[in-house]
Amino acid sequence: MKKIQVVIEERSDEAQDVVRLALRRPDGESLPAFTAGAHIDLFLPNGLTRQYSLIGDVGETYCYEVAVSKVANGRGGSSCVHSTLNVGNTLDISEPRNNFPLQPGHNRFLFIAGGIGITPILSMIRYCERQGWAWQLLYLARSRAHAAFYQQLAAFGADRVRVHFDDEAGHFFDFSNGSLVVEPNVPIYCCGPAPVMKAVGEFSSSHPDNPAYFEWFSPPAGTETEVGTDQAAAAFDIKLQRSGKVLHVPEGKTILEVLEADGYELPCSCREGMCRTCETGVIEGTPEHRDYVLSKAEREAGRTMMICVSRARSPTLVLDI
Ligand code: FES
Known part of the structure; x- marks a missing residue:
């Protein structure tokens, strides 16, 4: 890198x-x-x-x-x-990477930010302003004092920026009471702590006409892998394309851990499948994706994987290492 x-x-x-x-x-x-x-x-x-x-x-x-x-x-x-x-x-x-891009085809957006989740939303709002696109923000924070960039956001006006401070309201924002209205086909972009993400996930599932996109700080609780846990835990081999070396990845160890134990120093950060830092090319074999960043198309293509969490569906993976 x-x-x-x-x-x-x-x-x-x-x-x-x-x-x-x-x-x-x-x-x-x-x-x-x-x-x-x-x-x-x-x-x-x-x-x-x-x-x-x-x-x-x-x-x-x-x-x-x-x-x-x-x-x-x-x-x-x-x-x-x-x-x-x-x-x-x-x-x-x-260099910059983007796991949370604005998807093409829209010029109106609903942004929902919880706490420091406002950070990716800020650049999105600035981009919408630059493009002349319509947007609204729901900004949730523990208190006014915890709401970063509140003053500059509030300056856009209450018709575009709605705030909710838990301490002033005496409760968390209620996504189920009908007070948040979103027009059909307007995409929802959300970043915040897990309870906010969960609540917005439930809100969006009751609004199927509104595509929803999320950027997680931490792995979503209760997320299951796409395959059964037996297969998820199973051992497999990796072959390193550049050296031809074969290493065994036992149950309970990640590919990254096995490589590090063998002396490799590889880029990694979150070790939880969320940041894309450890993304590694797959030359042969079928990965079992356990990350939170690859798109459906990228998963299906199987050309790349996050070696900090993902495993194998085939007995051997040949990796571009
Ligand atoms: S280290 Fe973050 S996705 Fe692997």
């Missing part, structure tokens, strides 16, 4: 426990172009790699902006950002 060195040009507090970082190349050259909904990896000083959505306008590649919410009892990524990254520091980032 190509890494880009950047320097932190700005750091600002955008809400309680949310910091915004503006990143630019030390030489001032442009950064790679990106599309609305894209994210980058930050290679953090503590050795962790974390993904953060790009919140800026897709036309502005002088700098990238990300916003990071400090996760209580997290695994060390957001706390490292909050405690160690300051103006003037340099760090490496990846």
Whole structure:
């Protein structure tokens, strides 16, 4: 994976426990172009790699902006950002990737953001504004103080930005009471914590005319693999195309873990099938996809897989490693 060195040009507090970082190349050259909904990896000083959505306008590649919410009892990524990254520091980032793009064919959108899930939605809103497309946002947050970018979003007006603060309302937003109205065929884009995603999933299933797209922070609870657990757990072999080496992937180990135990240093981040960092080409064999990022068409094509979670339906997979 190509890494880009950047320097932190700005750091600002955008809400309680949310910091915004503006990143630019030390030489001032442009950064790679990106599309609305894209994210980058930050290679953090503590050795962790974390993904953060790009919140800026897709036309502005002088700098990238990300916003990071400090996760209580997290695994060390957001706390490292909050405690160690300051103006003037340099760090490496990846080129942008987009697992949550705006799908073509629409010019009206309903965005639903929960908490820091506002970040990919921000770039989508900016893109809609640039295109002159119609959009509405439902922004849910624990409190006004936790709602990052609230002031700039509220400036669009209540007809476009509806907010719900749990503490002021005294309850979570109720998707079942009919107060959220969406016109037929308007796509729904949602990013937020699991309870919001679940509620919006139920809302969208009762609105079959509205395609719905989700970007998850963590694996959706209760998601099952496409095949039975016996097959999901079964052992198999991998053959590495470039060296011809064959390795056994036993029950209870992932392909990535087996490769790392054999001395390979491969790009990975979430280790949960959500970030696409470990995407690996499949030359022969049939993967059993267990990720949350490949499209249906990509799964069916079987040319690529996330080796941190996905397994095999065939006795051997030949991988492009
Ligand atoms: S490391 Fe994130 S999808 Fe594999």
